[in-house]
Amino acid sequence: MMTADHEMSAVDVAARVQRGEVTAEHVAASALARIAALDSQLNAFSYVADDALGQARAIDAKRARGERLGPLAGVPVAIKDAICVRGVPSTAASKILGGYRPPYDATVIARLRAADAVLIGKTNMDEFAMGSSTENSAFGPTRNPWDTTRTPGGSSGGSAAAVAARLTACALGSDTGGSIRQPASFTGTVGIKPTYGRVPRYGLIAFASSLDQIGPFATDVRAAARLLTVIAGHDPLDSTSLDVPGDDFESACGRSIRGLRIGLPEEYFAPGLDPEVAASVRAAVSELAAQGCVVKTVKLPHTDYAVATYYVIATAEASSNLARFDGVRYGLRTFGDPTRKDARRDLLAMYGATRDTGFGAEVKRRILLGTFVLSSGYYDAYYLKAQRARTLIRRDFERAFHDVDVICAPASPTPAFRLGEKNDDPLAMYLNDVFTLPASLAGIPAMSVPCAPSAGGLPIGLQVMARPLDEATMLAVAASWEARSPARGRLPAIAVGAG
Amino acid sequence: MPAPKIDRALVTHVAKLACLSLADSEVDRFAAELGRIMAHVEHLNALDTSDVPPTAHVQIDHAPRRADELAPCLARSEVLSQAPQVEADGFAVPAFVE
Numbered sequence: 018m019m020t021a022d023h024e025m026s027a028v029d030v031a032a033r034v035q036r037g038e039v040t041a042e043h044v045a046a047s048a049l050a051r052i053a054a055l056d057s058q059l060n061a062f063s064y065v066a067d068d069a070l071g072q073a074r075a076i077d078a079k080r081a082r083g084e085r086l087g088p089l090a091g092v093p094v095a096i097k098d099a100i101c102v103r104g105v106p107s108t109a110a111s112k113i114l115g116g117y118r119p120p121y122d123a124t125v126i127a128r129l130r131a132a133d134a135v136l137i138g139k140t141n142m143d144e145f146a147m148g149s150s151t152e153n154s155a156f157g158p159t160r161n162p163w164d165t166t167r168t169p170g171g172s173s174g175g176s177a178a179a180v181a182a183r184l185t186a187c188a189l190g191s192d193t194g195g196s197i198r199q200p201a202s203f204t205g206t207v208g209i210k211p212t213y214g215r216v217p218r219y220g221l222i223a224f225a226s227s228l229d230q231i232g233p234f235a236t237d238v239r240a241a242a243r244l245l246t247v248i249a250g251h252d253p254l255d256s257t258s259l260d261v262p263g264d265d266f267e268s269a270c271g272r273s274i275r276g277l278r279i280g281l282p283e284e285y286f287a288p289g290l291d292p293e294v295a296a297s298v299r300a301a302v303s304e305l306a307a308q309g310c311v312v313k314t315v316k317l318p319h320t321d322y323a324v325a326t327y328y329v330i331a332t333a334e335a336s337s338n339l340a341r342f343d344g345v346r347y348g349l350r351t352f353g354d355p356t357r358k359d360a361r362r363d364l365l366a367m368y369g370a371t372r373d374t375g376f377g378a379e380v381k382r383r384i385l386l387g388t389f390v391l392s393s394g395y396y397d398a399y400y401l402k403a404q405r406a407r408t409l410i411r412r413d414f415e416r417a418f419h420d421v422d423v424i425c426a427p428a429s430p431t432p433a434f435r436l437g438e439k440n441d442d443p444l445a446m447y448l449n450d451v452f453t454l455p456a457s458l459a460g461i462p463a464m465s466v467p468c469a470p471s472a473g474g475l476p477i478g479l480q481v482m483a484r485p486l487d488e489a490t491m492l493a494v495a496a497s498w499e500a501r502s503p504a505r506g507r508l509p510a511i512a513v514g515a516g
Numbered sequence: 517m518p519a520p521k522i523d524r525a526l527v528t529h530v531a532k533l534a535c536l537s538l539a540d541s542e543v544d545r546f547a548a549e550l551g552r553i554m555a556h557v558e559h560l561n562a563l564d565t566s567d568v569p570p571t572a573h574v575q576i577d578h579a580p581r582r583a584d585e586l587a588p589c590l591a592r593s594e595v596l597s598q599a600p601q602v603e604a605d606g607f608a609v610p611a612f613v614e
Contacts, residue, residue, distance in 0.1 A: 369537030460574030
């Protein structure tokens with residue numbers, strides 16, 4: 018039996034389109050049909066591209082002219098709504114950017130176009146990427162394809178759910194403190210947070226600039242590696258973009274892992290970790306040992322301080338970045354309720370009312386927190402203190418990577434939690450990010466690859482972390498695990514049989 | 517420094533700094549929530565960081581510089597196309613100088 022279109026990896030889709038066995042138009046039409054049939058149950062997409070078939074026909078025409086097609090020929094890619102696409106709604110799921118259609122493409126979008134990908138639509142997210150469940154969205158929550166009463170994680174929950182349900186072959190997300198890895202873990206997809214500076218941020222709506230990084234979601238490690246190869250590389254439009262030689266991330270997936278040293282951080286296997294998650298991760302690492310890896314315990318002693326450190330630094334940066342939303346250059350402008358007796362129409366009234374009306378509760382909470390830790394009298398006690406703690410967390414990893422080549426750990430303490438479960442307790446939601454924040458603070462590459470199903474059938478993710486710029490070793494380990502994972506080939510029921 | 521009490525007055529002060537016109541009910545809610553979050557942040561005080569330099573940014577020392585050269589940018593009409601209000605070929609704002 019032939020593999021149905023939607024069950025193909027992006028790598029296979031591109032090969033078939035390049036060879037002319039299927040047209041890009043057929044692939045795009047099939048993706049659009051699946052989105053139309055299934056997304057009402059998931060709410061993964063905030064916008065579906067009305068020119069998707071036109072993009073696909075242009076790729077088919079290019080092939081008909083005898084031109085060579087790019088590495089993502091005809092591959093549908095869904096784009097997190099925080100990434101600017103020229104002329105397409107790009108709102109970061111916020112009311113304050115309602116109706117905004119950027120007059121330019123993000124660098125990663127220009128690179129996808131050059132690789133002959135089809136931009137299939139924009140995906141739902143937590144507003145301004147602030148959240149871990151995709152519930153803080155002006156578009157309403159996204160649901161997990163494995164169990165629609167549960168969250169797909171966040172903030173890139175729409176991208177993760179779209180790939181998990183095979184509505185699209187792959188997607189882009191962004192990761193500030195785990196926003197790619199945690200949803201990948203909750204949805205049984207592959208998600209990569211590259212080394213800070215590896216992928217240009219130009220055109221990414223900023224949350225916390227010293228942490229934000231764009232990365233891929235895909236159905237398998239090789240496809241994620243190909244997407245990373247396409248979007249990575251120096252960009253003069255992003256002053257934090259690193260000028261380092263590109264790596265062939267895809268060929269790294271086939272590298273031998275024999276003799277590699279894997280670290281297991283004892284601090285990650287602490288109370289609060291679901292025993293089933295712990296057992297799955299340990300089983301995966303034992304299997305990697307059987308493949309010739311050496312397993313060692315490593316210490317990351319400042320792990321416990323990561324949540325506090327992150328929520329000071331990220332909110333401080335956010336309070337500064339989000340000052341640009343003032344009702345002047347784009348998005349919402351309001352002066353508030355004109356019938357109120359204190360109604361005014363001056364500049365400060367416009368700023369205050371626009372921001373109070375446009376931002377959701379979590380965004381306001383973080384702006385207040387960030388403004389507070391930067392405010393006069395508190396800067397040294399909180400912001401500077403957190404920056405010093407960040408150094409200690411970085412040093413933990415530097416020391417650990419003297420002894421090991423990669424670190425394996427859970428991506429999240431539990432499988433996907435229920436929608437609404439943590440909504441009333443922001444601190445509980447923040448503490449859930451404990452395993453993804455340290456790699457973000459250290460700027461190192463990290464990814465989640467499906468580890469095993471839980472007893473209840475929910476995905477559990479294996480997080481693999483590596484030295485700065487050593488995505489290749491990380492991918493080799495992830496690909497080797499993927500080939501042996503009990504999660505291999507599992508699809509959520511919603512993705513089977515439809516379309 | 518002793519931990520500050522996160523109360524209505526502090527939230528109102530910070531909201532003013534952040535140009536957020538909060539409703540009364542929001543002020544109470546944020547005071548309670550921020551109080552709980554800052555209590556967690558106080559854990560950082562257990563760390564001795566007296567000899568530890570701050571990390572503002574990872575790897576910034578490797579960031580390359582580019583030549584300061586003129587290059588094309590977006591057309592004015594494209595930039596203004598997303599503005600809530602345009603006048604005289606610019607972003608229109610309420611008068612703030614008498």
